[in-house]
Amino acid sequence: MNCNKVIESCLLSIMLFFSGTCVFGAISGNVEKSEAGDYNQVIDSHTKAPISQADVALPSKGYHTRTDDEGRFNLGAKIDAPTIMSVQKEGYKPFSLTVDGNSMSKPIVIGIEKTNPHDIIIDKDLYHIGDDNYSTTSANAEEFRVKAIGPFYSKEFKIGNIPTTDDVYLVIGSVIGIDTKMARDMGQSKVKTTYAAPPQVFFNGNMIAELNLNGDNQQIKIPRNLISPNSTNQITIKSGKNLFQTAYIDYDDIELMNLFIETKSKITSY
Numbered sequence: 001m002n003c004n005k006v007i008e009s010c011l012l013s014i015m016l017f018f019s020g021t022c023v024f025g026a027i028s029g030n031v032e033k034s035e036a037g038d039y040n041q042v043i044d045s046h047t048k049a050p051i052s053q054a055d056v057a058l059p060s061k062g063y064h065t066r067t068d069d070e071g072r073f074n075l076g077a078k079i080d081a082p083t084i085m086s087v088q089k090e091g092y093k094p095f096s097l098t099v100d101g102n103s104m105s106k107p108i109v110i111g112i113e114k115t116n117p118h119d120i121i122i123d124k125d126l127y128h129i130g131d132d133n134y135s136t137t138s139a140n141a142e143e144f145r146v147k148a149i150g151p152f153y154s155k156e157f158k159i160g161n162i163p164t165t166d167d168v169y170l171v172i173g174s175v176i177g178i179d180t181k182m183a184r185d186m187g188q189s190k191v192k193t194t195y196a197a198p199p200q201v202f203f204n205g206n207m208i209a210e211l212n213l214n215g216d217n218q219q220i221k222i223p224r225n226l227i228s229p230n231s232t233n234q235i236t237i238k239s240g241k242n243l244f245q246t247a248y249i250d251y252d253d254i255e256l257m258n259l260f261i262e263t264k265s266k267i268t269s270y
Protein backbone atom coordinates (compact mmCIF):
# COMPACT_ATOMS: atom_id res chain seq x y z
CA MET A 1 0.00 0.00 0.00
CA ASN A 2 1.36 3.35 -0.99
CA CYS A 3 -0.54 5.61 1.32
CA ASN A 4 1.42 8.69 2.07
CA LYS A 5 -1.15 10.95 3.52
CA VAL A 6 -4.26 10.46 5.56
CA ILE A 7 -7.04 12.94 5.15
CA GLU A 8 -9.99 12.43 7.40
CA SER A 9 -13.18 12.84 5.44
CA CYS A 10 -14.42 15.24 8.05
CA LEU A 11 -11.49 17.52 7.35
CA LEU A 12 -11.90 17.00 3.65
CA SER A 13 -15.48 18.18 3.68
CA ILE A 14 -15.48 20.59 6.59
CA MET A 15 -13.52 23.25 4.76
CA LEU A 16 -16.14 23.56 2.09
CA PHE A 17 -19.32 22.17 3.39
CA PHE A 18 -19.53 22.00 7.10
CA SER A 19 -21.82 23.92 9.42
CA GLY A 20 -19.67 23.89 12.51
CA THR A 21 -20.69 21.05 14.79
CA CYS A 22 -17.98 18.66 13.72
CA VAL A 23 -15.63 17.20 16.27
CA PHE A 24 -12.18 16.58 14.91
CA GLY A 25 -10.38 13.33 15.41
CA ALA A 26 -13.46 11.26 16.11
CA ILE A 27 -15.17 10.46 12.89
CA SER A 28 -16.59 7.34 11.37
CA GLY A 29 -14.14 6.88 8.56
CA ASN A 30 -11.49 8.47 6.48
CA VAL A 31 -10.21 8.78 2.99
CA GLU A 32 -6.58 8.11 2.37
CA LYS A 33 -5.09 9.64 -0.73
CA SER A 34 -3.31 6.96 -2.64
CA GLU A 35 -0.58 7.43 -5.17
CA ALA A 36 -1.41 7.46 -8.84
CA GLY A 37 -1.73 4.10 -10.58
CA ASP A 38 -3.58 2.49 -7.73
CA TYR A 39 -7.19 1.38 -7.58
CA ASN A 40 -10.14 2.20 -5.36
CA GLN A 41 -9.87 0.19 -2.18
CA VAL A 42 -11.64 -0.29 1.14
CA ILE A 43 -9.44 -0.99 4.17
CA ASP A 44 -9.78 -1.25 7.94
CA SER A 45 -8.82 2.20 9.23
CA HIS A 46 -6.83 0.73 12.13
CA THR A 47 -5.21 -2.46 10.83
CA LYS A 48 -5.01 -1.18 7.20
CA ALA A 49 -6.04 -4.68 6.09
CA PRO A 50 -8.14 -4.81 2.90
CA ILE A 51 -11.83 -5.48 3.45
CA SER A 52 -13.40 -7.91 1.01
CA GLN A 53 -17.11 -8.26 0.24
CA ALA A 54 -17.92 -4.72 1.41
CA ASP A 55 -21.00 -3.22 -0.26
CA VAL A 56 -20.15 -0.08 -2.21
CA ALA A 57 -23.09 1.85 -3.65
CA LEU A 58 -24.31 5.03 -5.30
CA PRO A 59 -27.88 4.64 -4.00
CA SER A 60 -29.38 7.53 -5.95
CA LYS A 61 -28.08 5.96 -9.17
CA GLY A 62 -29.15 2.45 -8.18
CA TYR A 63 -25.51 1.37 -8.53
CA HIS A 64 -24.15 -1.40 -6.28
CA THR A 65 -20.91 -3.34 -6.27
CA ARG A 66 -18.74 -5.34 -3.86
CA THR A 67 -15.07 -5.22 -3.04
CA ASP A 68 -12.93 -8.16 -4.17
CA ASP A 69 -10.50 -10.19 -2.04
CA GLU A 70 -8.07 -7.27 -2.03
CA GLY A 71 -10.77 -4.79 -1.02
CA ARG A 72 -10.74 -3.28 -4.52
CA PHE A 73 -13.75 -1.90 -6.34
CA ASN A 74 -14.67 -0.03 -9.51
CA LEU A 75 -17.40 2.56 -9.84
CA GLY A 76 -19.13 1.63 -13.07
CA ALA A 77 -21.37 4.67 -13.02
CA LYS A 78 -20.61 8.10 -14.40
CA ILE A 79 -20.61 10.77 -11.70
CA ASP A 80 -21.24 14.25 -13.07
CA ALA A 81 -22.57 15.96 -9.94
CA PRO A 82 -22.10 15.51 -6.19
CA THR A 83 -23.49 12.10 -5.28
CA ILE A 84 -23.59 10.13 -2.04
CA MET A 85 -21.41 7.01 -2.11
CA SER A 86 -21.84 4.47 0.66
CA VAL A 87 -19.66 1.64 1.96
CA GLN A 88 -21.23 -0.94 4.24
CA LYS A 89 -19.75 -3.98 5.90
CA GLU A 90 -21.05 -6.03 8.80
CA GLY A 91 -19.32 -5.03 12.05
CA TYR A 92 -18.25 -1.64 10.70
CA LYS A 93 -19.77 1.80 11.03
CA PRO A 94 -21.81 2.70 7.94
CA PHE A 95 -19.67 5.03 5.85
CA SER A 96 -20.72 7.57 3.27
CA LEU A 97 -18.96 10.22 1.27
CA THR A 98 -20.17 12.88 -1.14
CA VAL A 99 -18.23 12.32 -4.35
CA ASP A 100 -18.19 14.02 -7.74
CA GLY A 101 -16.48 13.39 -11.04
CA ASN A 102 -13.44 15.28 -9.86
CA SER A 103 -12.95 13.43 -6.58
CA MET A 104 -13.36 10.06 -8.33
CA SER A 105 -11.01 10.86 -11.22
CA LYS A 106 -8.14 9.44 -9.12
CA PRO A 107 -8.30 6.18 -7.14
CA ILE A 108 -9.24 6.57 -3.49
CA VAL A 109 -8.62 4.40 -0.46
CA ILE A 110 -11.43 4.41 2.07
CA GLY A 111 -10.71 3.42 5.65
CA ILE A 112 -13.73 2.22 7.58
CA GLU A 113 -13.93 1.79 11.31
CA LYS A 114 -15.28 -1.04 13.46
CA THR A 115 -18.38 -0.17 15.47
CA ASN A 116 -18.00 0.58 19.16
CA PRO A 117 -20.15 -1.30 21.69
CA HIS A 118 -22.30 1.75 22.43
CA ASP A 119 -22.78 2.95 18.84
CA ILE A 120 -26.34 2.73 17.60
CA ILE A 121 -27.07 2.56 13.88
CA ILE A 122 -30.41 4.31 13.38
CA ASP A 123 -30.70 4.02 9.60
CA LYS A 124 -28.39 2.97 6.75
CA ASP A 125 -30.73 3.87 3.88
CA LEU A 126 -30.83 6.92 1.63
CA TYR A 127 -33.85 9.22 1.98
CA HIS A 128 -35.15 12.06 -0.15
CA ILE A 129 -36.99 14.52 2.10
CA GLY A 130 -39.15 17.19 0.44
CA ASP A 131 -41.92 17.31 -2.15
CA ASP A 132 -40.24 16.39 -5.45
CA ASN A 133 -40.70 19.99 -6.58
CA TYR A 134 -37.29 21.61 -7.03
CA SER A 135 -35.29 23.82 -9.31
CA THR A 136 -32.83 22.17 -11.67
CA THR A 137 -30.23 24.57 -10.28
CA SER A 138 -30.77 23.34 -6.72
CA ALA A 139 -27.72 21.86 -5.00
CA ASN A 140 -27.50 18.33 -6.41
CA ALA A 141 -30.90 18.41 -8.13
CA GLU A 142 -29.72 16.11 -10.89
CA GLU A 143 -29.07 13.41 -8.30
CA PHE A 144 -32.63 13.23 -6.99
CA ARG A 145 -33.66 9.86 -8.38
CA VAL A 146 -35.29 8.66 -5.18
CA LYS A 147 -38.90 9.70 -4.61
CA ALA A 148 -39.50 12.09 -1.71
CA ILE A 149 -40.88 10.58 1.51
CA GLY A 150 -42.52 13.91 2.39
CA PRO A 151 -41.35 17.02 4.24
CA PHE A 152 -39.93 15.16 7.22
CA TYR A 153 -38.16 11.96 8.28
CA SER A 154 -38.80 10.41 11.66
CA LYS A 155 -37.62 7.23 13.33
CA GLU A 156 -37.81 5.69 16.76
CA PHE A 157 -34.93 3.67 18.11
CA LYS A 158 -33.77 2.14 21.38
CA ILE A 159 -31.03 3.62 23.50
CA GLY A 160 -29.50 1.46 26.24
CA ASN A 161 -27.55 2.54 29.24
CA ILE A 162 -24.92 5.09 28.18
CA PRO A 163 -22.09 5.74 30.66
CA THR A 164 -22.42 9.18 32.27
CA THR A 165 -18.80 9.87 31.30
CA ASP A 166 -19.73 9.76 27.60
CA ASP A 167 -20.85 12.55 25.32
CA VAL A 168 -23.53 11.49 22.85
CA TYR A 169 -23.65 12.61 19.22
CA LEU A 170 -26.07 12.17 16.37
CA VAL A 171 -24.03 11.67 13.20
CA ILE A 172 -25.52 12.38 9.77
CA GLY A 173 -23.31 10.48 7.33
CA SER A 174 -24.04 12.61 4.24
CA VAL A 175 -26.54 15.24 3.18
CA ILE A 176 -26.93 16.92 -0.21
CA GLY A 177 -29.43 19.34 -1.76
CA ILE A 178 -29.70 21.93 1.00
CA ASP A 179 -30.50 25.31 -0.59
CA THR A 180 -30.04 27.70 2.33
CA LYS A 181 -28.62 31.18 1.93
CA MET A 182 -25.37 29.89 3.43
CA ALA A 183 -25.24 27.00 0.95
CA ARG A 184 -25.80 29.50 -1.86
CA ASP A 185 -23.15 31.88 -0.54
CA MET A 186 -20.71 28.94 -0.28
CA GLY A 187 -21.37 27.96 -3.90
CA GLN A 188 -23.10 24.67 -3.01
CA SER A 189 -26.42 25.80 -4.47
CA LYS A 190 -26.76 27.51 -7.83
CA VAL A 191 -30.24 28.83 -7.13
CA LYS A 192 -29.82 32.56 -7.69
CA THR A 193 -33.14 34.11 -6.76
CA THR A 194 -34.40 32.20 -3.76
CA TYR A 195 -33.25 30.23 -0.78
CA ALA A 196 -34.79 28.00 1.86
CA ALA A 197 -34.86 27.80 5.63
CA PRO A 198 -32.40 25.21 6.95
CA PRO A 199 -33.59 21.67 7.71
CA GLN A 200 -34.20 21.23 11.44
CA VAL A 201 -33.14 18.26 13.52
CA PHE A 202 -35.28 17.23 16.50
CA PHE A 203 -34.48 14.78 19.27
CA ASN A 204 -37.49 13.61 21.28
CA GLY A 205 -39.38 16.68 20.04
CA ASN A 206 -36.67 19.21 20.90
CA MET A 207 -34.79 21.00 18.15
CA ILE A 208 -31.08 20.27 18.56
CA ALA A 209 -29.65 21.66 15.30
CA GLU A 210 -30.26 23.37 11.97
CA LEU A 211 -28.39 22.12 8.93
CA ASN A 212 -27.18 25.07 6.90
CA LEU A 213 -24.70 23.28 4.66
CA ASN A 214 -24.32 20.08 2.71
CA GLY A 215 -21.54 17.67 3.62
CA ASP A 216 -20.40 14.47 5.29
CA ASN A 217 -20.15 13.42 8.90
CA GLN A 218 -22.12 16.23 10.45
CA GLN A 219 -21.99 15.59 14.19
CA ILE A 220 -24.61 17.05 16.48
CA LYS A 221 -24.19 16.83 20.25
CA ILE A 222 -27.33 15.56 21.96
CA PRO A 223 -27.96 17.16 25.36
CA ARG A 224 -27.96 14.35 27.93
CA ASN A 225 -31.15 15.61 29.59
CA LEU A 226 -33.07 14.94 26.35
CA ILE A 227 -32.05 11.27 26.21
CA SER A 228 -34.29 8.60 27.71
CA PRO A 229 -31.89 5.81 28.70
CA ASN A 230 -33.04 2.20 28.39
CA SER A 231 -35.98 3.40 26.37
CA THR A 232 -37.26 4.41 22.94
CA ASN A 233 -36.02 7.73 21.59
CA GLN A 234 -37.00 9.58 18.45
CA ILE A 235 -35.11 11.48 15.79
CA THR A 236 -36.94 13.76 13.35
CA ILE A 237 -35.48 15.79 10.48
CA LYS A 238 -37.74 18.40 8.88
CA SER A 239 -37.00 19.97 5.53
CA GLY A 240 -36.92 23.79 5.40
CA LYS A 241 -39.40 25.80 3.33
CA ASN A 242 -38.51 27.92 0.33
CA LEU A 243 -38.64 31.40 1.86
CA PHE A 244 -39.53 33.07 -1.45
CA GLN A 245 -42.53 30.95 -2.42
CA THR A 246 -45.69 32.39 -0.87
CA ALA A 247 -48.29 31.02 -3.29
CA TYR A 248 -47.86 27.50 -1.90
CA ILE A 249 -45.56 25.64 0.46
CA ASP A 250 -42.41 24.50 -1.31
CA TYR A 251 -40.18 22.31 0.87
CA ASP A 252 -36.46 22.23 0.17
CA ASP A 253 -35.66 18.86 -1.38
CA ILE A 254 -32.69 17.15 0.24
CA GLU A 255 -31.14 13.70 0.33
CA LEU A 256 -29.51 12.20 3.38
CA MET A 257 -27.96 8.89 4.31
CA ASN A 258 -26.58 7.05 7.36
CA LEU A 259 -27.88 8.16 10.71
CA PHE A 260 -26.22 6.85 13.82
CA ILE A 261 -25.52 7.60 17.45
CA GLU A 262 -21.91 7.77 18.54
CA THR A 263 -20.70 8.06 22.08
CA LYS A 264 -17.32 9.41 23.05
CA SER A 265 -15.68 9.37 26.44
CA LYS A 266 -15.33 12.89 27.84
CA ILE A 267 -11.89 11.80 29.01
CA THR A 268 -10.00 12.02 25.73
CA SER A 269 -6.38 11.34 25.04
CA TYR A 270 -4.65 13.37 22.37
Ligand SMILES: [Ca+2]
Pocket residue numbers: 130131132133134250251252253
Ligand atom coordinates in the same frame (compact mmCIF):
# COMPACT_ATOMS: atom_id res chain seq x y z
CA1 LIG B 1 -39.32 21.54 -3.12
